[in-house]
Amino acid sequence: MLKIKQSLMNYFPSDPRKGQIGSIELNLWLAQIAGVSVMRLRQNSSDINIFIFIYTVIITILVTFVYTACEIYDLALNWYDLNILTQNSCISLTHLAGLAKIINALYKLKDIQKVLDKLKYGLKTYTISKEQRQTFLDGELENKLLLTIYVAIVATTGLLGMFVLFLNPVKMAGKTFPYRAVVPAWVPFPLQLLYMSLSVLIFAMQIVAIDYLNINLLNQLRYQLNILSLAFDKLSSEKEQEKCRANDSPIFGKHLRSLNAIIEHHCLLKEVCQDIESIFSVSILLQFFTSLIIFAMTGFQATVQSDASNEAILIYFYCGCISCELFLYCCFGDAVTEQVGNSLV
Template sequence: MVSKSYFKVQIFCFKMMGILMEDIDWNRFTSRAYAIYSFLLLSCFIYLFIITEAIDLILKWGDLDNMTFNLCYLVTHFAGLCKIAVIMHQKSKIRTFYQSLESGYFLPNHERGGNEEFRIISSAIWQSNMQTYVFYTFVTVIVANRGFYAGFDKGYFIQFTSVNGSETTNKHYKVMPYTTWIPFDTNVSPYYEIAFAYQIVSALIYGLLIGTCDSFIAGFMVHIKAQLLILKNSFGNYIYAAKVKTQVKNDFENLSFLKNCSDNGLKTNKDIKNLNPETLIYVQRYLRDCIIHHQQTIKLVEIVESEFNYLMLIQFLGSLLLLCLSLFQLSINDIRSTRFFSMICFAGLMLFQLLIFCWNGNEVLVESLEIAFAAYGSDWFLCDLATQKALVLVIQKAQRALQLSAGKFAYLTLETYMNILRASGSYYMVLRKVNE
C-alpha cells in the first residue's frame, strides 16, 4: 500500500517547528494558540538567532578565523531563512502542488501500469523520507559536537593592561558553542548556562527546519522523477494493456512473427496484422491518458522551476562559499580536535545538501529523455495511422529535456555539482594566500 500523504514526515516536522502546511479546520482557540506558538518559536530561535550572529560578525570584523567560522553558520542560516520565507509565502501554492501529486493522473493505477507503479511511488516516498532522516542525523551530530566541544573546553585567557600600564590582569573566558552576540557577561553563572542552552536549542531547531525545507524541495524532484518512470512504463506498455483489457490472445502471434523476420526484414506494412477495432479503442484511450499525464508532469516541472529557481541560485552560491570557508577552517584546526570533527561533519552536510538537489535534478533530466525511447519502443506499428501520428508528436515533445535551474544560470546536474566543487577549491586557495 502507498501512503496517503507522500510528505507526511516533512509536513509533521514543519508543524512541530511553527509552519503549518496543512489546511486544518481548527477552532478559534486552537488556531490562536498555534499562531502564538509559531510566532514565539520562530522569533526567539530563528530570527533572533541569525540577528545575533550578524551582530557578532560586525563586532569582530577583521579576525579572519572568527569571521570564517561565523560565516559558515551565518550563510547557512541566511539561505535557510530564504527557504523558510519562500515556503511560508507560497504555502497555499505548495500545498496545492503536493496535493496534486496525490490525485488524478499522478496516482498509481493498477490498470495502467500494474504493481510497478505502486512500487515506484513507494520507492519515491522512501527516498524522500531517507533524505530527511540523513539531514536530521547530520544536524544532530554537528550540534551535539559543538555542545560537547564548548562544554568540555577549558576556555581561554585574555590579558588586559591598566590605563597607566602598571598592572596587567588575565581574564578567563568560557567557550560558547557558536559565535553570537550576547548582551550580558557569559562568564558568570547562570548566564553562561542560559546562553549555552539558547545557542544549542536555536542551532538544533534551525538546522532541523533547514533540513526539512531542503528535503521537502528535493522531495518534489524525487516524485517528479517517479512520475516520469511511471510514464516510461505506460508508454512502453499501453498496447499490451489494451490487449489484456480486451483479452485478445491472437494478437500476440505478431510479436513471435517479428522475432523470426530479423534476417529478411519487413517488406511491407501488410505483413503485420493490425489491432482489431475493439483493442484499438482501448489503445487510443490509454495513449490519450499517457499524453495528458505527460503534459501535467511537464507543468509540475514548470511549477517547481518557477517557485524555487532563485532559491536554488542562493543555495548554489551559498554552497560555493560554505565549502570554501569550511575547507579553510579545516586547514587551520588540529586534526585531533573536536572542532575539526565538527567542521568535517559540517562540510559533509554541505556536500550532501548540494548533492540531493543536483542528483535529483539530473535524474529528472535523464528520465524525461527516456520517455521518447519508451514510446518508440512500443508496438506502435500495430496501430492505425492517427495513433502513430499522435505518438510521433509525443516523441518530439519528449526529446526536449525537462531541466530545473538555479536562477536560470546553471542547471541542477551532476556536472554543475562538480563545477561547484572545483570552484570552491580554487577560492579556498585564494583564502589561504590571504591568510598567509
C-alpha cells in the same frame, strides 16, 4: 534492515489509490517540529493548529530572527579579525541563506499546495497497475530512508556541537564556531548555553526540512515519470499484440483511452515540472552560491585549527552536512533532468 523498512512504511504510510504521499507528510511533520509554518499543507485539528501556531511564532522570533541578528552583531563587532570573521561568516551565511529559503517557501506556500494537489491527483488517476503502485511505493521507501539519513547526519552534528559546548562552555560560547553570537549579558550563562545550542540545532533542522521538501518534490516528479513510462510501455506491448485487429474493435477503443490518459498525465507532469522550477530555482541558485563560499571558508578554518581540536572536528562534521546537501541536490536533480529528457520531450 527489514525492521527499518517496515517502520518507514508503517509510519506516514503511502497509498497511491488515495493520493497519500507518506514521505511528504514526514517532511512536513519535520518542518513543523522545527518551527516552520506549513499548517496550510497539513491537516490537523483546530487545537493542534493553535498549539503549532504559538510554537511556530516563538521559534521564528527567538531562533530564526533574533539568533541570526545576534550572529550578525558579532560579525559587525569583529570584522577586523580574519579568523573570527571567517568563523562567524560561515554559520551566519548558512543561516541567512536558510532564512531566505524559508521565506521563499512560505511566500510560495499556495504554489507548493497546488503542486502537491497535482501530484496527488496524478497518483489517484493514473497509477492503475500493480507494477505502477509498486514503483511508487519503492520510491517512497527510498525517499523516507534518505530523509532519515539526512536528518541523522545533521542532528548528529548539532548534538555533537551541544556536547562540545557544554563540555567547554567558557571557551566555546560566543567565541568559537559554530556558536559565535553575542547574546545579551543579562541572560544567565546557563540559559545562554541552552539558547545557543538549541538555536543552532533547530535552525539546522529548519534548513533540512525546506531543502528536502524541494528534493522530495523532484523525487515525486521522478516517480510519476517512471509510472508514465510504464503506462506507455504497457500500451506499446499491447498494441504490438493486437495490431492485426480492426481499427474499430473494442481493443482499439481501449488503446485510445489509454493513450489519452498518457497524454493527460504527460501534460500534468510538465506543469508540475515548470511549477517546481518556478518555486525553487532562485533558492537552489542561492544554495550553490553560498555553499561554494562556505566550503572555501571552512577549508580556511580547517587549516588554522589543530587537527585534534574540538573545533576542527565540528568543522569536518559541518562540511559533511553541506556535502550531503549538495549531493542530494545534484544526484536527484540530474536524475529528474534525465527522466524528463526521456519522457517529456
